[in-house]
Amino acid sequence: MSTRTSALDSLIFGVDVQSGDVRGDAPSYALVATDGEAMERDVVSRRKLRRRIRSAEPAIVATDNTYELAEDKGALVAFLRELPSGTKLVQVTGDERPEPLSRVAARHGVPYGKPPMKEAEAAARLAARNVGYEVSAFTDTTEVKVARGRSTGGGGGWSEDRFTRRIHGSVKKAAREVESELEAAGLDFERDVTEKYGGFSQALFEVEATPDEIPVSARRSGDVRVEIERERRDGIEYRPLATRRDHVVVGIDPGTTTAVALLDLDGSTLDVYSTRTADTAEVIEWIIEHGRPVVVAADVEPMPETVEKIRRSFDAGGWIPERDLPVDRKLHRTREEPYDNDHERDALAAALFAFDDHVDQFERIAARTPPRLDRGEVIARVVGGDDSVEAVVDDLTDDDDGDEESTDHDPRELTAEEKKIKRLKARIDRLEGHIDDLEETVDRKDDRVEELESELSAARREERKEARERREVTRLERENERLKRELAEAETANEELDAKLERLKELWKLDHSNFADVAAEEQDLVPVKPVEQFTTDAIEAAEADYGIAAGDVVYLRDASGAGRSTARLLADMEPRVVLRDGGLSEQADRVLFDDEIPVGPADDVAIREVDELAVAKESDVEAVVDDWQRRADERRRERKAEELDRLISEHRARDTDD
Numbered sequence: 001m002s003t004r005t006s007a008l009d010s011l012i013f014g015v016d017v018q019s020g021d022v023r024g025d026a027p028s029y030a031l032v033a034t035d036g037e038a039m040e041r042d043v044v045s046r047r048k049l050r051r052r053i054r055s056a057e058p059a060i061v062a063t064d065n066t067y068e069l070a071e072d073k074g075a076l077v078a079f080l081r082e083l084p085s086g087t088k089l090v091q092v093t094g095d096e097r098p099e100p101l102s103r104v105a106a107r108h109g110v111p112y113g114k115p116p117m118k119e120a121e122a123a124a125r126l127a128a129r130n131v132g133y134e135v136s137a138f139t140d141t142t143e144v145k146v147a148r149g150r151s152t153g154g155g156g157g158w159s160e161d162r163f164t165r166r167i168h169g170s171v172k173k174a175a176r177e178v179e180s181e182l183e184a185a186g187l188d189f190e191r192d193v194t195e196k197y198g199g200f201s202q203a204l205f206e207v208e209a210t211p212d213e214i215p216v217s218a219r220r221s222g223d224v225r226v227e228i229e230r231e232r233r234d235g236i237e238y239r240p241l242a243t244r245r246d247h248v249v250v251g252i253d254p255g256t257t258t259a260v261a262l263l264d265l266d267g268s269t270l271d272v273y274s275t276r277t278a279d280t281a282e283v284i285e286w287i288i289e290h291g292r293p294v295v296v297a298a299d300v301e302p303m304p305e306t307v308e309k310i311r312r313s314f315d316a317g318g319w320i321p322e323r324d325l326p327v328d329r330k331l332h333r334t335r336e337e338p339y340d341n342d343h344e345r346d347a348l349a350a351a352l353f354a355f356d357d358h359v360d361q362f363e364r365i366a367a368r369t370p371p372r373l374d375r376g377e378v379i380a381r382v383v384g385g386d387d388s389v390e391a392v393v394d395d396l397t398d399d400d401d402g403d404e405e406s407t408d409h410d411p412r413e414l415t416a417e418e419k420k421i422k423r424l425k426a427r428i429d430r431l432e433g434h435i436d437d438l439e440e441t442v443d444r445k446d447d448r449v450e451e452l453e454s455e456l457s458a459a460r461r462e463e464r465k466e467a468r469e470r471r472e473v474t475r476l477e478r479e480n481e482r483l484k485r486e487l488a489e490a491e492t493a494n495e496e497l498d499a500k501l502e503r504l505k506e507l508w509k510l511d512h513s514n515f516a517d518v519a520a521e522e523q524d525l526v527p528v529k530p531v532e533q534f535t536t537d538a539i540e541a542a543e544a545d546y547g548i549a550a551g552d553v554v555y556l557r558d559a560s561g562a563g564r565s566t567a568r569l570l571a572d573m574e575p576r577v578v579l580r581d582g583g584l585s586e587q588a589d590r591v592l593f594d595d596e597i598p599v600g601p602a603d604d605v606a607i608r609e610v611d612e613l614a615v616a617k618e619s620d621v622e623a624v625v626d627d628w629q630r631r632a633d634e635r636r637r638e639r640k641a642e643e644l645d646r647l648i649s650e651h652r653a654r655d656t657d658d
Contacts, residue, residue: 010035010036010058010059010060011033011034011035011056011057011058011059012033012034012035012058012059012060012061012062012124012127012128013031013032013033013052013053013056013058013060013061013062013124014031014032014033014034014062014063014119014120014121014122014123014124014125014127015029015030015031015032015049015061015062015063015068015069015120015123016029016030016063016064016068016116016117016119016120016123017029017030017068017116018030018043018116018117022067022068022069022070022071023071026045026046027045027046028043028044028045028046029043029044029045029046029049029116029120030043030115030116030117030119030120031043031044031049031052031120032117032120032121032123032124033052033056033058033124034124034125034128036128039121039124041117041120041121043117050082053082053083053084053087054082054084057084057086057087058087059086059087059088060087060088060089060090060127060128061083061087061088061089061090062090062091062092062123062124062126062127062132063089063090063091063092063120063123064091064092064093064098064101064119064122064123065091065093065098066089066091066135069089073235073236076135076137076236077137077232077236080135080136080137080138081137081138081230084212085210085211085212085213086212088134088135089134089135089136090127090132090133090134090135090241091132091133091135091238092104092122092123092126092127092131092132093132094132094133094238095133095238096238101119101122101123104126104131105122105125105126108126108129108131109275109277109278109282110122110125110126110129111125127241130241131241132240132241133238133239133240133241134238134239134240134241135236135237135238136233136236136237136238136239137232137233137235137236137237138230138231138232138233139230139231139232139233140208140209140210141206141207141208141209141230141231142206142207142209142210142211142214142228142229142230142231143204143205143206143207143228143229143230143231144178144182144189144204144205144207144214144216144226144227144228145202145203145204145205145226145227145228145229146171146174146175146178146200146202146203146204146205146224146225146226147171147201147202147203147224147225147227148167148168148171148201148202148223148224148225149167149220149221149222149223149224149225150167150222150223152164152167152168161197164196164197164198165197165198165199166198166223167198167199167223168196168197168198168199168200168201169198169199170199170222170223170224171199171200171201171202171203171223171224172198172199172200172203173199174224174226175191175193175200175203178203178205178216178226179191179205181215181216182205182207182214182215182216184215184467184470184471185213185214185215185464185467186460186463186464186466186467187207187208187209187213187214187464188207188208188209188460189205189206189207189208190205190206191203191204191205192204192206206231210230211228211230214228216228247264247265247291247292247293247294247376247377247379247380248262248263248264248265248270248290248291248292248293248294249262249263249264249265249267249293249294249295249297249351249354249355249358250262250287250293250295250296250297250310250316250351251263251297251298251299251346251347251348251349251350251351251352251354252283252296252297252298252306252307252310252347252350253298253299253343253344253346253347253350254298254304254306254307255343256276257274257275257276257341257343258274258275258276258278258283258306258343259272259273259274259341259343259344259346259347260272260273260274260283260286260287260347261273261339261344261347261348261350261351262287262290262291262351263351263352263355265294265362265375265376265379267352267355267359269337269338269348270290270291271290272338272339272340272344272347272348273286273344274340274341274343274344274347280306280309280310283310284310284313287310287314292314292376292380293311293314293316294316294317294376294379294380294383294384295316295317295318295319295354295355295358295383296310296311296314296316296317296318296319297318297319297320297350297351297353297354298319298320298350299321299324299325299330299346299347299349299350299353300320300321300324300325301320301321301322301323301324302320303318303320314384315384315385316380316383316384317358317383317384319350319353319354319357319358321353325346325349325350325353329349330345330346330349331345333349333352333353334348334349334352337352358383361382361383362379364389365378365379365382365389366378366379368389368390368393369389369393370393370436370440371439371440371443373393378392378393524617524618524619525615525616525617525618526553526615526616526617526618526621527552527553527613527614527615528553528554528555528579528607528613528614528615528616529542529546529547529548529552529553529554529555529575529614530542530555530557530609530613530614531554531555531556531557532557532558533556533557533558533561534556534558534559534560534561534562534566534567534570534580534584534588535561535562535566536565536566536569539566539569539570539573543573546613548573548575549573550573550574550575550576551574551575551576552573552575552576553575553576553577553579553616553621554570554573554575554577554578554579555578555579555580555602555607555614556578556579556580556581556582556602557581558581558582559580559581559582559583559584559588560582560583560584560585561585562584562585562587562588563585563587563588564587564588564591566588567587567588567589567591567592568591570592570597571591571592571595571597574597575597576598576621576625577597577598577599577600577621577624577625577628578592578597578598578599578600579600579601579602579605579607579616579624580599580600580601580602581601581602581603584599593632593635596632598624598625598628598629598632599628600624600625600627600628601624604620604623604624604627605617605620605621605624606620
């Protein structure tokens with residue numbers, strides 16, 4: 001069964017006590033969450049239930065008894081205050097005098113069972129069909145209070161007057177900001193301020209909106225605090241989710257799946273319903289719950305027996321087309337109406353075509369119906385029977401005065417008292433006629449007021465829409481400016497990288513002797529990789545900037561201070577030669593020497609630097625390498641001589657000991 005209601009496709013929570021007592025410390029609840037398709041079941045504590053409601057923000061929290069969620073009226077008000085502003089608490093079994101859940105579920109064809117999880121599921125299904133009463137303790141008016149955030153008794157180093165003036169000035173500034181935000185949102189509000197020395201001590205805004213519609217949040221910062229409180233009702237109010245609709249036009253599509261569509265007497269779609277399980281009696285009961293049919297229509301000729309049976313049960317007028325309605329006409333007529341399947345479309349089309357055929361009759365009847373009479377009742381009696389409008393109106397306005405008894409005696413002279421009574425009755429008749437005229441005028445003015453209020457509401461909605469659009473435009477402009485700044489920064493970085501790439505290309509040309517465009521005088525040049533200091537960070541930075549590979553010439557601008565690990569890092573890169581400014585530490589020198597990495601003074605090589613890159617003559621580099629080889633050979637000979645002397649000394653020492 002599918003029912004189109006305002007709760008369709010919204011998240012609904014069905015809740016029932018699983019165990020424990022609501023007046024105890026730890027009751028548990030059966031929770032059923034449904035969005036019209038999926039259904040999730042869980043058992044939760046009271047604290048977890050409230051967390052789930054705050055995080056999920058369901059459209060409805062449904063229960064068979066609201067006092068299963070709160071132990072008394074005060075606790076119920078506190079629970080309602082905690083609900084998200086878009087969430088309704090609904091008691092599906094009625095208002096202050098609820099019915100048994102089993103009876104309500106049976107009346108609406110909802111599965112029911114005694115276990116708490118089944119009762120929670122039944123509550124959720126009933127709420128999805130707009131069954132039940134919304135429980136409310138608050139109005140749609142919200143009070144926004146801007147006040148002092150601290151006492152004016154002293155300022156901690158300020159003079160008291162200056163301290164007080166500063167606080168009141170801050171409150172006044174914050175109040176103006178709140179007022180501007182409310183005006184920008186197009187909300188109706190009244191302001192009441194308390195002026196004090198230097199500004200305001202507080203400002204109260206009574207806003208015709210719920211807290212979620214107000215673009216202001218509660219806060220406390222320094223000198224100012226902003227509080228938001230929804231206006232309390234005098235008590236707990238129960239309001240039906242769906243108002244009973246009096247007179248309707250009904251379209252029915254019978255069959256394996258039965259669909260019913262309801263229109264009001266102005267042709268607006270009120271509800272569409274379809275079921276595969278309900279029988280004719282249940283369909284009639286559903287229609288009774290939603291209104292009193294004036295016309296019952298079908299989309300085929302002749303009228304199906306089921307539809308005729310339903311029509312007779314309401315003593316309503318009937319409508320069928322001259323021939324079966326084709327699908328293309330039904331699709332065209334229902335193109336702007338909501339429905340879920342072809343059966344609902346056919347029922348809706350039947351109702352709409354029936355209304356089209358009767359709309360002129362409805363308008364004529366309404367025009368000839370006195371304002372004090374129910375238009376729908378007159379239309380129903382005229383369309384459903386053979387009575388004229390005048391006969392129905394006379395019947396409905398028939399007063400209690402019967403026909404005067406006929407007399408055959410001679411009239412007598414009226415007494416003075418009887419004459420006075422007669423004059424007064426005539427005056428009463430005139431006054432009553434005048435009252436009728438005034439009531440008609442009031443009705444016309446009421447209609448005009450409703451029309452103007454509707455126009456005003458539409459204008460306010462448009463203003464709020466424009467305000468939201470202006471805020472969105474402002475946000476997009478700020479985002480555009482931010483993206484422009486990021487683009488400019490990216491372009492600058494790109495230019496720097498392009499320049500660096502050009503320098504690296506030049507270096508690559510120098511590093512490849514067979515490159516065709518290298519000038520003849522540059523054939524003797526070799527690239528040099530400068531390193532600012534002989535430290536691990538400096539070596540890694542150079543490696544990241546332009547790379548250090550085996551066979552490269554490395555130039556240490558400051559060779560002092562390196563330890564064993566830093567020297568090992570450089571040696572592992574296997575440079576061709578290391579040119580240095582300054583002296584190496586003993587540990588670094590030993591590591592480089594042991595790895596046979598030539599090291600020579602940078603002063604012996606003519607280095608020409610281009611930005612952070614450099615080049616040198618190949619002949620100078622080879623000279624440094626050759627010089628290091630000579631010194632290395634001499635150093636090895638000295639090391640071998642020292643080692644030989646040490647061995648001889650150790651041998652002599654052992655002979656002496658023997």
